[in-house]
Amino acid sequence: MSRTPLIAGNWKMYKTIPEALALVKALLPHLPKDREVAVAPPFTALYSVASCIKGTALKLAAQNVFWEREGAYTGEISPLMLKDVGCEYVIIGHSERRQYFGEVDKTVTKKVNSVLEEGLKPILCVGERLEEREKGETFEIVKKQLIGGLGNIQEIQKIVIAYEPVWAIGTGKTASPAQAQEVHKYLRHLVEEKWGRENSEKIRILYGGSVKPENIDELMQEEDIDGALVGGASLKAETFVKIMNYGVT
């Protein structure tokens, strides 16, 4: 079963508009052909980046969303607005949102559903904290986040899963390819149990957590790793170009 790899850059709370434009312009000449590449700029740069990448293969993602379509929700951004600005993907349930902004599986489900209703594709993040891994709870935690976050959705084929062990985010500590593969395989098995074999073979599971040009090749060799969600190394064209062209450059 071949799954088109997806390499996505999560810029987090970095980049002014001129900086965002400079970065995407530097990426565009180097886009690989046989894989998908997406960037998730901050909300303030979405429109400018969307205009700049129009007609190219580079995809646009958002880093968060609210679940209502419109209404009196001061400070929030809806799936309708993300679609309007040109997003295809939306990152949901990132560990930083869980840690600092009270994101829980219940709100993740609402976001996943409303994003699907708008025709956008959720990138659902799951991952255990260090103390949870040390207590041997990794599988239990990711199961709770995956099944709890997806609820009873029908459109499983539109979902991308990102396994991001919290202890590997921004720390320079990457999960070893074997550690990541073990969890990815388990996540695929959970999808098979609930949504069937065919869906489990098609669903893409990205790895995130200190992905760099130096470790992307070995991570991508694992059977159940279908791409990467890249933080720090997606902020510089030089490193992100190398990552998206893994195995080539």
Ligand SMILES: O=C(CO)COP(=O)(O)O
């Ligand atoms: O959180 C991440 C991507 O969503 C990973 O961040 P780093 O690549 O900086 O560890």
